[in-house]
Amino acid sequence: MEIFGAAESFVSSLYPYRWAIGAVSAVVAVGLVAFGIRRGWQRWVWAHRVAVAMVGVPAIAVALPVGNYLLSPLWERSHLEEASPLAAAEQNGQPSPPAGATVVARPDTGAAAQPLLRRTGEFAGADDFHFGRGTALLIETAPGTFVLRVEEFSVRNGPDLYVYLSPSAKGFEEGALNLGKLKATDGAFNYEIPAGTDVSKFRSAIVWCKQFSALFAVAPLESGM
Numbered sequence: 001m002e003i004f005g006a007a008e009s010f011v012s013s014l015y016p017y018r019w020a021i022g023a024v025s026a027v028v029a030v031g032l033v034a035f036g037i038r039r040g041w042q043r044w045v046w047a048h049r050v051a052v053a054m055v056g057v058p059a060i061a062v063a064l065p066v067g068n069y070l071l072s073p074l075w076e077r078s079h080l081e082e083a084s085p086l087a088a089a090e091q092n093g094q095p096s097p098p099a100g101a102t103v104v105a106r107p108d109t110g111a112a113a114q115p116l117l118r119r120t121g122e123f124a125g126a127d128d129f130h131f132g133r134g135t136a137l138l139i140e141t142a143p144g145t146f147v148l149r150v151e152e153f154s155v156r157n158g159p160d161l162y163v164y165l166s167p168s169a170k171g172f173e174e175g176a177l178n179l180g181k182l183k184a185t186d187g188a189f190n191y192e193i194p195a196g197t198d199v200s201k202f203r204s205a206i207v208w209c210k211q212f213s214a215l216f217a218v219a220p221l222e223s224g225m
Helices: 003-038 041-047 047-073 087-091
Strands: 079-081 114-123 132-140 147-157 160-168 175-183 186-192 204-209 216-220
Touching: 003 041, 041 079, 047 079, 132 216, 147 160, 147 204, 147 216, 175 186
Parallel strands: 079 186
Antiparallel strands: 114 132, 114 216, 132 147, 147 186, 160 175, 160 204, 204 216
16 A cells, blocks of 8 residues: 555656656657667567567557546646626626625515625636636625636646635645536636535635646635635
């Protein structure tokens, strides 16, 4: 178990540099092929083609899906636009309440309370490679019911990305709340927060890679609920 844990930790440490490692590996591979051809290695390969096939075919069968899983998300993009919970108030001719505002139902009409914008924050990438931008909004859609919304959002893609609320303003921390898989790399969309969640204990919204424990983007949320 210790060996497995050490291997997983080593792979996780390399993950942020996987694009550079892949590019260097490709250059090295091309160089080795050219060098081998000049030295006549292809004749040895042909003479031992059965043994080479027995080793090479399984290696390629493993390398291709693993490489696709790690590298293909870098150039895969997706876009999603979902309606804002604040849109209903705006369509009714009422401006979105400012953060910290209090809106109550009118007892004479029984009209529902309007959604409240409670806290906001701006996304930033974890480092130069993991870029991220956009706005995170914590919206109270009904008393005690919350939605996390991201707008004008864009983030570096990667495998196994999820959106969390974190107790830390700087990134992932024990006790972070998983809201679900990242819906898209770009756009505006919502995540329902489980009923009964004490949102006051969370200090940021983050994009987190579960597979490699890597932070992609973080949006510190304004305090003072």
